[in-house]
Amino acid sequence: MGFPGTWMTESESVVYRVVPKCACSTIGQIMYYSDHGTYYDGDIHDATSGLHKWSIEASQPLIEGNVKAHKSFTFTCVRNPYTRILSSFFDKICGIQRNGKRYRGNLVPLLIQKYGIEVGGEDGKGEFDQIASFRRFLLFARDTIRWRRPMEPDIHWSAMAGHISTLIANGGRYDRIFWTEKFDEGMQQVLDAIDTRQPVDLKAVPRFNESEGHGPKREHPVEAYFDDLAMHLVYEIYHRDFELFKYDFENPGNKMPVGEIDLDEIHAKLGD
Structure with a gap:
């Protein structure tokens, strides 16, 4: 099965498990920028170079070797x-x-x-x-x-736990899982934990919301x-998803998390 939906910078500074509809366009562009000092011209999902992706055959052995040996900081992002x-x-x-x-x-x-x-x-x-x-x-x-x-x-609508579990089931481990609702704080913690070729100023990063304007x-x-x-x-x-990522099921109007994410709990429950 390998590591579907997994992206890694060419410098192998960081590994990211994509979860659709959870700021993945912005995260991918930040990863691209952190290596190259420029953003990918277009939708980062279309990029076939400048970023290792599991969907690119030549990237697979590099991603697999890195993730299984846990060589790089590994993270993902979730949403209500x-x-x-x-x-x-x-x-x-x-x-x-x-x-x-x-x-x-x-x-x-x-x-x-x-x-x-x-x-x-x-x-x-x-x-x-x-x-x-x-x-x-x-x-x-x-x-x-x-x-x-x-x-x-x-x-795009299958559960986040299912996406996130594939990396764990195949021998990977997350160092950080953060919330889209606290994006700047979570992404900054990732950037603080890794060495990037190019400095990234989060405040200067545009929002790459590829879905904005598609629909009503x-x-x-x-x-x-x-x-x-x-x-x-x-x-x-x-x-x-509610249980592991600490969202409020009782109140659909509250998009913010109501507890702290427990990485040990996630690895134990999604690693089966």
Whole structure:
């Protein structure tokens, strides 16, 4: 299985396990900059050089050797499950992607037909009942994760614990897991722990939010999208994420963590 979703700087200063919808574009660009002194021109997910990625065959033995020997500081970043699944809906389901098309081709027509979801018309800019459509999408996300029907679960809404566990299961260990909601503080702790070829001033880093502007703006506060049934579905999908990364399941309106992340607990529970 190896180390899917794992990125490493060319200098091997740091290793990062990508978790979709958790500031991964910004983190990738910071890693790229820390080696080269410039940002990648374009979406960092498209870069095929300047950064080692597990998806690049030539990078795999380097990443595997580093992670298994724990040669470099290794980290990842997590996000509140309520805001993460909402962001996935507006970006991936309602939004037009950077190639000018809908995400995954026939996915949106399938959702419209099978689940009665609306997405704001052809361009994603029309008015529609965001709350009703999101709750129907949540049913679909649960079906993909629980029963793998009508399709395999997508990386953007599958649980963070699942992404994070692959590195542990294959012999890796995290030195830091921080919250998107406290991004500057967490990323600074990573930068303080490593030696970079180029100095990184976090205050000067632009936000590389590749999904911003893809889809319609969220019209309501987060908690409005989650009634009792929606919360039940979210818990069914993400109960480990709430527990391990210390988010508040009881209050969808509170995006901030309510405890400290315990790395030993994460390695014990995700290493099985």
